[in-house]
Amino acid sequence: MIKFRQFPFFFLVIFIAIELRIRCFYVFCFNSLLLIKKIKKDCLYLIKNVNCGSVNENIQMARKVFLILVWVSIASGLLAQERCVISSRYLGQDDSLLVFKPASYSPSKSYPLVYLLHGHSANYQSWSKLVDLSEFANRYNFIIVCPDGLKSSWYMDSPSAAGWQYESFFLKELMPFVASKYHVDKTNIFITGASMGGYGAMRIFLRHPSLFKSAGSTSGVLNLRYSGFRKSTLASLLGEYSDENKLFDSYSVINLLSNIQNTDKQLIFDSGTEDYLYVTSRKFREKCDELKIKATYIARPGKHTGGYWTKSIPLHFEFFKSLVDL
Numbered sequence: 001m002i003k004f005r006q007f008p009f010f011f012l013v014i015f016i017a018i019e020l021r022i023r024c025f026y027v028f029c030f031n032s033l034l035l036i037k038k039i040k041k042d043c044l045y046l047i048k049n050v051n052c053g054s055v056n057e058n059i060q061m062a063r064k065v066f067l068i069l070v071w072v073s074i075a076s077g078l079l080a081q082e083r084c085v086i087s088s089r090y091l092g093q094d095d096s097l098l099v100f101k102p103a104s105y106s107p108s109k110s111y112p113l114v115y116l117l118h119g120h121s122a123n124y125q126s127w128s129k130l131v132d133l134s135e136f137a138n139r140y141n142f143i144i145v146c147p148d149g150l151k152s153s154w155y156m157d158s159p160s161a162a163g164w165q166y167e168s169f170f171l172k173e174l175m176p177f178v179a180s181k182y183h184v185d186k187t188n189i190f191i192t193g194a195s196m197g198g199y200g201a202m203r204i205f206l207r208h209p210s211l212f213k214s215a216g217s218t219s220g221v222l223n224l225r226y227s228g229f230r231k232s233t234l235a236s237l238l239g240e241y242s243d244e245n246k247l248f249d250s251y252s253v254i255n256l257l258s259n260i261q262n263t264d265k266q267l268i269f270d271s272g273t274e275d276y277l278y279v280t281s282r283k284f285r286e287k288c289d290e291l292k293i294k295a296t297y298i299a300r301p302g303k304h305t306g307g308y309w310t311k312s313i314p315l316h317f318e319f320f321k322s323l324v325d326l
Contacts, residue, residue: 018051081134086177090169091150096124100137100144100181110185112213112324113178114317117155117193117200119219124148130310138323143182147174152233155200156251160239170204174186176212190320192216194309195277198269199224199253206256208286209265214323216316217269219304222280223252254280257287266294268313270321272302 006125020219082099116133118126124146127133133144149155150166158164159228180186189212193201198220205215221227225248227234230241238247249255267288271281281299288295302308 001130003036008201017071017208024236031062034273035120035298057146059155068147070303078082084177086169088173090165090173091153092163093150095148095150095169095174096123097145097147098128098133099146100128100133101182102137102141102143103134103184104138104141105143108184110183110322111141111143112188113145113182113184113190114187114320115193115201116144116146116313117191118146118149119197120233121151122197123151127313130306131313136314136317140317142317142320143178143184144278145178146280149197149200152196152198152229152236154196154237155204156237158237159247161237162218164237166200167204167207171208171211188213188324189325190214190216192218192316193220194218194313195202195304196221196229198222202253202267202269203256205253206253206259209260209263213270214266214320216267216319217253218309218312218316219271219275219277220253220269221277222269222284223254225252225255226280230278233262254284254287257284257291257293260292260293266296266323268296268316269317270298272304272308273299274302275304275308277304 082101084097084099086095086097088095105111116127118124127146133146136142137144147170153164153166155166155170157167178185191201191205191212192198192215195218198217199222201215202217202220202222205212224230224234224238232249234248235241238251239245241248268283269281271278275281278299281297285295285297288297298312298315302311
C-alpha cells in the first residue's frame with residue numbers, strides 16, 4: 001500500500017513513466033532500470049524537501065510501479081493488435097489478417113493505412129515476427145493491415161484457376177471490410193510488401209492507382225520470368241511456363257508502369273545487391289526513368305532474406321510518412 005507521505009515521489013515516478021511510455025516503451029524500460037539504480041540519490045533529495053518515507057520503501061514502491069507499467073504497456077500493445085477473419089467467396093475459404101492500430105487510436109479521427117503483404121510460403125503473422133508493427137503503428141500513427149496471401153496466391157486473379165481470385169478478394173472484400181471497421185484516411189492509403197508480397201503490392205497498385213497514395217516493393221518479383229517459382233506455383237496460376245506463354249509478361253509489373261505515366265504517383269522499391277532478383281529492380285528503375293515516373297530506388301548490400309527486410313521495410317514507412325506530411 002502506498003502511504004500518503006509517499007505521494008510526491010509516487011507522482012514523480014508516474015509522470016516520468018508516462019512521458020517515456022508515450023515516446024517509446026523500450027526506452028522507458030531502460031530508463032526505469034536506471035531510475036531504480038539511482039533511486040537512493042533521488043530519495044535523499046526528496047527527503048530533504050518532503051516527508052516521503054524511507055529510502056528502501058521508495059525503492060520497493062518504484063519497482064512495483066515499474067512492473068505495473070510493464071504490464072500496462074504489454075496490455076496496450078495487445079489491445080492495439082487485432083486478428084480478423086474474412087470469409088471470401090472469391091477465395092473459397094477464409095482469410096486471416098492482423099491489424100495494428102496506434103495506441104492513441106480514436107474513432108473521432110481518421111488514420112493513414114498501410115497494407116503490408118508477406119512473401120511466398122509465409123502467412124499473415126510473418127511480418128509481425130520480423131519487425132515490431134505495434135511500434136511502427138505508434139511511431140507513424142498508421143493503421144497497418146497484414147492479410148494472409150495463402151502461401152502462394154501471388155495476390156492475383158488467376159486466369160486458369162477459377163477459385164483463386166485474390167485481387168478480387170482484396171478489392172471487393174478486404175478493403176471494404178477494413179474501411180467499415182476502422183477509421184481510415186482514404187486519401188492516404190499505401191501498400192507494400194516483400195518478395196511475392198512486393199510483386200502483389202506493386203501489381204494491385206499499378207492496376208488500381210486511384211485507390212492508393214503510393215506503393216512499395218522490397219526484394220519484389222518485378223518480372224515474373226525471373227522468379228524461382230515460375231515453373232511451380234506461378235505455373236499453377238498462369239499455365240505452364242514457356243517463352244511462348246505471354247501471361248508471364250502481361251502479369252509482370254514492369255509492364256504495368258505505363259498505368260501511372262504522366263501522373264503524380266510516387267513509388268519506393270529496393271533490393272539487396274546479392275539478391276537473385278536484383279536485376280529485376282535495376283530494370284524496373286530503368287523503366288521508371290524512361291517513363292519519367294517519380295521513383296525512389298534503393299540498392300544496398302543484402303540477400304533475399306528476412307534479415308534484409310527488417311532493415312528495408314522501415315524505409316518504406318518513412319517514405320509513406322513523408323507523403324502524408326506533404
